[in-house]
Amino acid sequence: MWDYTDKVIDHFKNPRNVGSIDKPDGVGQVGNIICGDALKLFIKVDSATSRITDAKFQTFGCGSAIASSSALTEMIKGKTLAEAAAVTNQQIADFLGGLPKEKMHCSVMGMEALEAAIKSYKEGGAPVVNELEEEGRVVCKCFGVTEEKILRAAKDNHLRTVEEITNFTKAGGACGACRADIQAVLDRHYNAASAVQEKAPFARLTMVQKIHRVEEALARDVIPGLNADGGSVELVDIEGSVIRVRLLGMCSGCANAGFTIENFVEKKLREQLDPAISVESV
């Protein structure tokens, strides 16, 4: 059971401003049924004062998604568009007395729906749907999360780990294949020293660094592929740039073992670490 605050429970059980607005001035929709949550926000704007005079929502989602939507509408009613545009996902969560960390993406959804509704108003009222998710390189294919969205969540909320990114954006929360990519996005953003180190010639690394890099590359880029055929590989030894491995499972004793080593294991390690690497089977 999630540890929801009384305020989350209150806004879930008695959501404010549920419904739609007849002839709205702006409509923003984010999320979709595949992801498991979606929010459609309707706003009415007084053009003379640029103030939001009414806000209504429809939400598909869990308790905290409904509560976040309700909180959002309460927060923005009466605000000018400029004031509303400054509302952050953290403010939505704070309004509710906090959200479980795994549910922070619900507050992010609120903020994005608001941005979409404001954009819709500025463009004359035509609904704006999933605006952010259609631009930029998609990192998480399961949930359609772009690099831009990941960077933004990281910057706005000072996120440093892949797990935090998952909590705020859902990216990496399904099959997990993009977790290394998310880490790379974070590394680039924080200009991590490791990104520079990555380029150092393999032969110049310490033994510990070499083992670490090779193990990491095998686990990420090689073993999943071999697992699919019922096999695997383990690191045995490293000497200079020569990496010795042992094929396991269905790969051991396989007639194609030589081919697997040269055209798969070696190729992947060269791509990931250093073209000077050679791989031998023991």
Place this chain on the structure above:
Amino acid sequence: MKTVYLDNNATTKTAPEVVEAMLPYFTEKYGNASSMHTFGGAVGHDVEAARKSVAALLGAAHADEIIFTSCGSESDNTALFSAVRSYPGKRHIVTTRVEHPAVLNTCKYLQSQGYGVTYLPVDGNGMISLQDLEAAVTAHTALVSVMMANNETGVVFPVEEAARIAKSRGALFHTDAVQTAGKLPIDLKNSRIDMLSISGHKLHAPKGIGALYVRRGTRFVPFLIGGHQEHSRRAGTENVPYIIGLGKACELARAHMSETGRIAALRDRLEHGITAAVPNVRVNGGGSPRLPTTLNISFEFIEGEAILLHLSDLGIAASSGSACTSGSLEPSHVLRAMGVPFTFAHGSIRFSLSVYNTGSDIDFVLAELPPVIMKLRAMSPFWHEAQGKACRAGAESL
């Protein structure tokens, strides 16, 4: 507030008779079952009586085929590791995509250790295909592990046929019967099953006790290593009160087997009542043979956690295959393996009954559930979209 407890596949109430049977073993009968004195020896005798009760529920030929463990997960782990360690030359396992995590994640671990694992798919009704199994099992297969009934949908698998296929290729056969024991008759003496797991807290014994059946003559390597308890097959001082509790629960389960028809009728009334009152629902696994206790039903366009929170407020306990309840962000692996559309998968609710449920429990759910569904659909953008489409289609057909 009254609680209508319909989450018995998650855990069950410990039967009062079970608690009563356990109590003396916390106080006066505290001897160590393995001790060489009468004080402990008497306890050892009671442990053997409990073993006989478990064997009787499972229709095992010999009580010494039952090993007490700490839980269903330990039983599953023991079975899988024992099979691969007993046959080091065979490095392949066959299981299904819809197993409990205790089997699924153990298989994933073995994969990381170089074993090959074939995960059998299921069809839209949650059923495996024996042809797929035939094709998957080879002379290199150490173990086939197929659950007896699925915990989420209640779909019952043809494990006897599956065991026959496994045995014909020289593989061991294990089944996770955690959800089946006490609900459907099991007759291991007339079976080809080599190993079978059960868990106490799914059949009105407390949490923290399980058992593994290992057929006489089956190669076995212990999982927990240490002392000579359980004939050196599971180290650790016997958890006597809980073993006594499991024995009593198995005895009760045998006596309650005659109630299966009554429970099935309650489940059917719940199912038909909901499908009659609420549009856009689907019964997951409804086209397959199912446990009499389980109903997995999806409500289109709304999300399971929100349904559960409202039900919980009304005193109704159930569970959901929705992503939001687990924190995993993806809906249930079982529903996804069945190809349940996302519009339905996020809104799945599992009701699971026990011998303690009554007709008035079902009446209460049938009265309280439909308004919850209506309330949530009224705030769902997808429900409104679907209604809009239906209206337009209606207008066009006029």
